[in-house]
Amino acid sequence: MELIYILDILGTFAFAISGALVASDKKFDLFGVLIIAFVTAVGGGMLRDVLIDAHPINWIGDLNYLYTIFAAVIFTFLFKSKITYLSKTMFLFDTIGISVFTLLGLEKGLAYDLHPIIALIMGMISAVFGGVLRDVLTNKIPLIFEKEIYASACLSGGIVYLILNQFNVPENIIFVISAAVVAAIRVIAVRFHLQLPKIKDDLFTKK
Numbered sequence: 001m002e003l004i005y006i007l008d009i010l011g012t013f014a015f016a017i018s019g020a021l022v023a024s025d026k027k028f029d030l031f032g033v034l035i036i037a038f039v040t041a042v043g044g045g046m047l048r049d050v051l052i053d054a055h056p057i058n059w060i061g062d063l064n065y066l067y068t069i070f071a072a073v074i075f076t077f078l079f080k081s082k083i084t085y086l087s088k089t090m091f092l093f094d095t096i097g098i099s100v101f102t103l104l105g106l107e108k109g110l111a112y113d114l115h116p117i118i119a120l121i122m123g124m125i126s127a128v129f130g131g132v133l134r135d136v137l138t139n140k141i142p143l144i145f146e147k148e149i150y151a152s153a154c155l156s157g158g159i160v161y162l163i164l165n166q167f168n169v170p171e172n173i174i175f176v177i178s179a180a181v182v183a184a185i186r187v188i189a190v191r192f193h194l195q196l197p198k199i200k201d202d203l204f205t206k207k
Contacts, residue, residue, distance in 0.1 A: 007100045015130055
């Protein structure tokens with residue numbers, strides 16, 4: 001089994017747990033928790049595939065994604081009280097997940113002969129829109145719109161991928177370097193509480 005695929009499954013597992021935890025905190029029943037975990041884990045990739053008319057859609061073509069989501073929901077129900085102690089581990093999986101999802105989405109966009117800018121956007125959608133759908137369905141302001149550098153990290157890593165792809169660099173090295181950029185930006189942003197600037201005043205605001 002390829003390392004990238006293993007990382008993809010680990011990211012799916014982490015995203016599914018994050019969705020299950022949010023749904024559980026909202027007092028959803030088991031079915032509701034399963035739906036939110038599913039949307040969080042594969043919603044971004046599914047939206048990407050719908051937008052570029054790719055078939056079969058990600059989770060339909062590989063049942064391992066569904067098995068992973070079921071396992072994550074069961075894990076959450078059995079060990080919810082202990083998961084908080086694994087927050088650093090879950091953050092690691094989440095960071096790996098967005099790194100891998102971004103680049104897999106970008107590569108899929110390029111494989112469908114999309115313009116590199118559109119392929120880059122598809123990569124970002126793959127990585128972050130599962131979380132957006134989760135937050136919308138649970139009546140929360142999506143995290144990427146509110147405070148953390150998240151989507152920007154994905155875009156940065158994707159840009160590095162596109163730049164390196166113009167040179168004679170082996171594919172695996174391009175993937176590793178680009179994923180490392182996404183992960184590094186994400187970790188640094190969280191560690192030092194970095195945020196993108198917000199629009200507060202304009203040229204006509206009176207001081």
